[in-house]
Amino acid sequence: MNQLPTLPEFPDEVVTEAHVRFTEPKGLGGKAALITLDNGFDHNRPNSYGPAGIQKLWDALDEIDAEEDVKLIAVTGKPFIFLAGADISAMPHLETHEQAKAMGQAGHALYRRLKDSSIPTFAFVNGVTLGGGMELALHCHYRTIVPTAAAIGLPEVAIGLIPGWGGTQLLPNLIGPEKAAQVVLRNPLNQNKMLKGHDAYKLGIADAEFEAADFLERSLEWAVDVVNGETTVERPEIDTNSWDGVMAAVEAEVDERTHGASPAAKRAVELLRLAKDAEFDAGCEAEDVALADSMVSPECKSSLYAFDLTRKLAKKPAGAPKKTLAKDVNKVGVIGAGLMASQLALLFARRLEVPVVMTDLDADRAQKGVDYVNGEIDKLESKGRIDKVKAGKLRGLVSGTDDKSVYGDCDLVIEAVFEEMSVKKSVFAEVEPLLHDEALLVTNTSGLSISEMGSDLNKPERLVGMHFFNPVAVMPLLEIIPTEKTAEETLATAFVVGKKLKKTCVKSADRPAFIVNRLLGRMLGEVARAVDEGTPVEVANQATDPMGLPMRPFELLGLVGAAVAEHLVTHLHEDLGDRFPLSENQKRMAESKEPVFEKGSNGKFALTEHGKSLLQQGDAALTADELHERIVNGLAEEAGLMLQEGVVEGPEQIDLAMIMGAGFPFWLGGLTPYLDRIGAAEKANGKKFAAGLK
Numbered sequence: 001m002n003q004l005p006t007l008p009e010f011p012d013e014v015v016t017e018a019h020v021r022f023t024e025p026k027g028l029g030g031k032a033a034l035i036t037l038d039n040g041f042d043h044n045r046p047n048s049y050g051p052a053g054i055q056k057l058w059d060a061l062d063e064i065d066a067e068e069d070v071k072l073i074a075v076t077g078k079p080f081i082f083l084a085g086a087d088i089s090a091m092p093h094l095e096t097h098e099q100a101k102a103m104g105q106a107g108h109a110l111y112r113r114l115k116d117s118s119i120p121t122f123a124f125v126n127g128v129t130l131g132g133g134m135e136l137a138l139h140c141h142y143r144t145i146v147p148t149a150a151a152i153g154l155p156e157v158a159i160g161l162i163p164g165w166g167g168t169q170l171l172p173n174l175i176g177p178e179k180a181a182q183v184v185l186r187n188p189l190n191q192n193k194m195l196k197g198h199d200a201y202k203l204g205i206a207d208a209e210f211e212a213a214d215f216l217e218r219s220l221e222w223a224v225d226v227v228n229g230e231t232t233v234e235r236p237e238i239d240t241n242s243w244d245g246v247m248a249a250v251e252a253e254v255d256e257r258t259h260g261a262s263p264a265a266k267r268a269v270e271l272l273r274l275a276k277d278a279e280f281d282a283g284c285e286a287e288d289v290a291l292a293d294s295m296v297s298p299e300c301k302s303s304l305y306a307f308d309l310t311r312k313l314a315k316k317p318a319g320a321p322k323k324t325l326a327k328d329v330n331k332v333g334v335i336g337a338g339l340m341a342s343q344l345a346l347l348f349a350r351r352l353e354v355p356v357v358m359t360d361l362d363a364d365r366a367q368k369g370v371d372y373v374n375g376e377i378d379k380l381e382s383k384g385r386i387d388k389v390k391a392g393k394l395r396g397l398v399s400g401t402d403d404k405s406v407y408g409d410c411d412l413v414i415e416a417v418f419e420e421m422s423v424k425k426s427v428f429a430e431v432e433p434l435l436h437d438e439a440l441l442v443t444n445t446s447g448l449s450i451s452e453m454g455s456d457l458n459k460p461e462r463l464v465g466m467h468f469f470n471p472v473a474v475m476p477l478l479e480i481i482p483t484e485k486t487a488e489e490t491l492a493t494a495f496v497v498g499k500k501l502k503k504t505c506v507k508s509a510d511r512p513a514f515i516v517n518r519l520l521g522r523m524l525g526e527v528a529r530a531v532d533e534g535t536p537v538e539v540a541n542q543a544t545d546p547m548g549l550p551m552r553p554f555e556l557l558g559l560v561g562a563a564v565a566e567h568l569v570t571h572l573h574e575d576l577g578d579r580f581p582l583s584e585n586q587k588r589m590a591e592s593k594e595p596v597f598e599k600g601s602n603g604k605f606a607l608t609e610h611g612k613s614l615l616q617q618g619d620a621a622l623t624a625d626e627l628h629e630r631i632v633n634g635l636a637e638e639a640g641l642m643l644q645e646g647v648v649e650g651p652e653q654i655d656l657a658m659i660m661g662a663g664f665p666f667w668l669g670g671l672t673p674y675l676d677r678i679g680a681a682e683k684a685n686g687k688k689f690a691a692g693l694k
Contacts, residue, residue: 010093012050018060030071038078046084076124085131100295104288107165111139135165144219145206149197158188160299160667164291168271169283261548302669319507325492333413337369341416343472366400414442447513461487477661478503512575516661528583534618543627550663558597558605566590636684
């Protein structure tokens with residue numbers, strides 16, 4: 001009988017059982033062995049594997065081997081969950097390279113039994129399937145899937161790891177290197193994007209899809225037909241001639257995306273390249289080494305901290321009042337009908353499914369906002385993300401008018417007008433008398449004083465800030481900002497609504513630019529200062545590369561626009577002083593009548609020739625390393641001051657906000673641990689932030 005390799009000795013947090021059931025389906029002429037993975041909890045606690053879980057599946061396969069007349073083996077999961085891979089909470093127990101390598105070898109040995117089985121093996125993917133869960137399915141000979149299954153993917157690179165149980169070797173040989181790179185690299189590096197079940201089917205990861213209502217029955221019938229030869233599974237032949245070229249392009253893309261700051265992404269590229277010609281055993285051995293290297297790396301430890309942040313703090317935001325204090329929101333008003341306002345209207349309608357009304361200066365402008373929303377709904381329907389009925393419902397929920405009396409029965413009214421204090425105060429003065437007594441008044445300001453904004457309100461306790469990031473549908477962060485006068489019921493409602501909008505909510509004090517924009521403003525201020533002094537733009541643009549941010553400084557400036565950036569820095573300079581320097585170069589760009597940024601064929605923004613001609617520089621050029629040191633010391637100082645001012649309750653909130661709002665990579669663990677590790681925190685503040693990492 002097969003022997004499972006020796007596993008590290010530490011307990012699973014929760015053991016995932018592997019229950020075996022034998023049936024005799026009609027037409028099979030023998031037995032079907034169905035293994036159900038189940039950790040005993042509901043869908044809120046996904047199945048995952050530590051040493052004990054691995055042993056349970058091994059024992060289940062032993063039980064099947066001992067049974068006579070088994071014609072097919074199938075693995076499925078508890079309701080809505082297949083398998084979410086290795087138990088993240090177990091990883092801190094892996095202190096040595098040998099222990100980490102043993103976990104990789106055990107996973108390979110276990111799954112190899114499914115791949116090499118003389119009896120046909122099937123994965124009935126009924127829900128969440130991540131990491132080692134997808135690799136289990138890939139080792140089976142055939143796969144069915146529920147089209148609505150959520151969270152399908154190989155997210156390891158996002159947390160400083162590599163798919164280490166066969167994924168890098170099996171997937172490219174199943175669906176091709178280009179599609180495999182999408183799953184292994186692009187999706188994890190794109191805010192850890194997941195596939196739906198139907199997406200996985202279209203990629204060729206699954207062979208058949210069946211609806212959830214009778215998924216298990218249909219899957220078993222299909223499996224019987226496959227075993228009997230009544231159904232033939234055809235898979236396209238992989239073009240190996242283009243493999244090297246594809247991987248060269250992927251490598252360049254990953255280097256550009258991570259700026260060399262992700263060792264795991266680099267190793268994943270190497271493994272996908274290896275999968276072209278390597279024997280499967282050799283590929284698995286390479287995975288074992290790469291997985292062990294990554295598991296004991298600083299990037300993995302950092303990622304575990306970041307993972308913990310997003311899992312725990314995102315679910316229970318610091319400073320949020322009791323949910324029971326929240327008021328019902330049955331209708332939403334949006335002041336304005338421009339791009340930001342229209343995005344907000346769509347988000348509220350889609351997530352809350354309540355009427356949303358927009359107003360603007362005239363009916364035509366309001367209708368343009370509605371037209372934008374309807375156009376976005378059309379796109380969602382055409383892509384199959386919503387059905388025709390849902391699309392029709394959403395269109396019926398959103399309306400526009402120039403008559404602000406429609407706000408009279410709204411429970412929440414949010415402004416999305418020009419970022420100028422006088423404009424916002426004027427709008428609030430006009431709208432507040434129209435609201436009922438319990439209605440919330442919300443500002444979407446990106447950094448103006450909310451206290452000042454509400455200084456003339458009759459009921460300042462109803463005012464709260466909800467700062468959404470652009471694009472609204474994509475960016476997961478929502479900064480929630482109360483004033484000293486904001487009522488607990490108002491604040492509680494903002495948090496409950498934010499959660500319903502599927503945003504990660506972080507509370508901020510009412511201080512200039514709040515959290516993310518204040519820190520990005522400090523970073524861009526240091527870059528602008530260096531360019532003014534004489535640092536070439538190309539050099540300045542590379543200074544943030546060690547932080548692995550999704551955009552370099554001038555790409556970010558091009559995205560937000562020179563005028564918006566100048567507006568932000570001006571306010572920060574006025575409020576916080578010379579730490580946020582005014583730049584004559586930036587001012588000239590903001591005031592230019594000609595475009596100063598353009599989007600290249602790679603989708604990234606860069607200065608136009610006209611923009612470059614506006615630069616007037618000194619002769620004190622810095623190297624990229626010297627500017628990087630300035631930037632990180634400045635960020636460490638600013639984060640320290642934010643903590644002293646009570647902008648947030650602790651460094652963890654800074655880290656969560658920067659991960660979710662600025663794309664700070666998981667594998668660096670958040671801003672403050674990074675500043676701790678490189679010594680910037682101690683240099684700027686005399687001590688470490690010590691937010692989860694030493």
